Amino acid sequence: MLFRRSFTLACVATLLGSAVLSGCTAFTTDADAPIDRRVTVLLPVDALLLGEQHDASEHQVIERETVEALAIRGQLATLAIEMAEEGNSTAHLPADASDAQVQAALSWDDKGWPWASYGRAVMAAVRAGVPVVGANLQRAHMKDAMADVSLDAQLNDDARATQREAVRSGHCNLLPESHIIPMTRIQVARDRAMAQAVVKARQPGKTVLLVSGAGHSNKQLGVPQHLPTDVSVKVVRMRAGPGDATDGAFDVVWATPALPEKDYCAGVKRTS
Numbered sequence: 001m002l003f004r005r006s007f008t009l010a011c012v013a014t015l016l017g018s019a020v021l022s023g024c025t026a027f028t029t030d031a032d033a034p035i036d037r038r039v040t041v042l043l044p045v046d047a048l049l050l051g052e053q054h055d056a057s058e059h060q061v062i063e064r065e066t067v068e069a070l071a072i073r074g075q076l077a078t079l080a081i082e083m084a085e086e087g088n089s090t091a092h093l094p095a096d097a098s099d100a101q102v103q104a105a106l107s108w109d110d111k112g113w114p115w116a117s118y119g120r121a122v123m124a125a126v127r128a129g130v131p132v133v134g135a136n137l138q139r140a141h142m143k144d145a146m147a148d149v150s151l152d153a154q155l156n157d158d159a160r161a162t163q164r165e166a167v168r169s170g171h172c173n174l175l176p177e178s179h180i181i182p183m184t185r186i187q188v189a190r191d192r193a194m195a196q197a198v199v200k201a202r203q204p205g206k207t208v209l210l211v212s213g214a215g216h217s218n219k220q221l222g223v224p225q226h227l228p229t230d231v232s233v234k235v236v237r238m239r240a241g242p243g244d245a246t247d248g249a250f251d252v253v254w255a256t257p258a259l260p261e262k263d264y265c266a267g268v269k270r271t272s
Contacts, residue, residue, distance in 0.1 A: 035065040036072075038254065043075070047198045047208045047233040049224070051217030051250065056240040057117065058256040063211050064121040070207055071128035078201035079125040081106075082212035083113040084134030086193050090122075091131040102126055106134055121211065135197035135210060137190045145189035146182035154188050159221050163187055166215065172265035191216055195226035202231065214238065218249045 042048060050066060052059035070076035084106040090097070093105055099119060102108075106122070108115060125132050137145065145151060155163060167183045168175065175183065194216060201208045216222045217235050224233055237250035241258025 035062060036069040038252075039066055039069045042234045042236070042252070043207065044205075044232075045207055045234045046202055046231045047210060047227070049210045049212065049217040049233060049235045050238060051212060051214030051236065052238050053240050053259075054213055056238070056256060056259060058240070059238045060117045060121060062238060062254060062256070063118075064124050066209060067121050067124040067128075067130075070209060071125065071130055075206050076125065076128065076130045077203040077206035077208045079122065079130060079132045080135040080194065080197045080201055080208055080210045081118070081122070081132065082136050082190075082194065082210075082216060083118050084108060084132075085136050085138045086134050086197055087138065088134035089131055090126055091133070093126065095127055095129045097126055099123060102132070106132065118211075131201075133197055133201060135194040135212070137186070137193040141189070142186050145186050148185055148189070151185040151188045151192075152181070154192065155221065155225060159225070160184070163221055166221075172268045174268065187215075191222045192226045194223045198223070198227065198233075199231065214250075219251070220249050 039048075048066070048070075050059075050063055052063065067076065067079055088106045090102055090105045093101055097105075099115070102119075102122060103110075103115060122132050152160065164180050164184045167180055167187060171183070194210060194212060198208050198210055210217070210223065212223070214237050217224070217237070219225075219235050224235060227233055235249075235251045237253045238256060239253055240256050242255075
């Protein structure tokens with residue numbers, strides 16, 4: 001999707017403090033707690049969604065550590081990733097497969113998703129004998145999604161309006177208004193594809209880990225909206241720097257150091 005990184009950043013409300021999971025259990029965002037301890041608090045669960053900020057390198061470190069924390073327990077069912085399209089999988093590869101073999105199996109697009117950023121998490125799963133699957137909508141299906149009016153009914157009115165505004169601002173307010181609805185349908189279709197990948201990979205007693213942008217993991221707008229009710233899920237928002245309180249879009253926040261302020265639309269506006 002055009003302006004993928006700025007879209008994800010604009011799509012997600014930033015969070016601060018603690019979040020409350022289903023029931024009455026509160027989870028703090030202790031930045032000093034090791035990842036395996038943070039993961040333990042969230043288990044057992046069928047699916048764990050990690051929502052990242054794509055340009056925050058510490059988030060990709062956390063993703064690798066989460067893979068390792070689940071794998072060492074024998075609880076990682078599958079690593080599903082936004083960074084590869086559905087239909088791609090490492091399931092047929094041995095645990096000692098090379099990086100090149102894994103990239104080929106996932107039809108990896110290094111220009112869109114630098115292997116240097118995501119390869120360590122992917123290879124940690126492969127080395128543990130855990131399949132890695134592409135979860136994103138196939139690019140070939142995006143045109144059909146743009147015309148699929150049934151996707152408009154996948155969200156309630158408020159969520160649909162929020163997604164449309166996210167598409168608008170995420171494209172730096174440069175999209176013609178006639179493109180907003182079709183582009184929102186693509187976003188919904190991508191979320192639905194990721195949810196389907198999670199369902200397909202589910203195993204009793206284990207956890208499917210989905211790594212995506214934070215906008216996709218948003219409980220009110222994204223992948224959780226498309227999961228069956230019998231799939232238990234916890235959603236982590238990884239946030240670089242401080243932000244406002246959550247309104248229930250995520251179960252817990254894992255904060256990392258703030259990044260330098262950046263206008264993601266500056267270059268786009270200059271060249272438009």
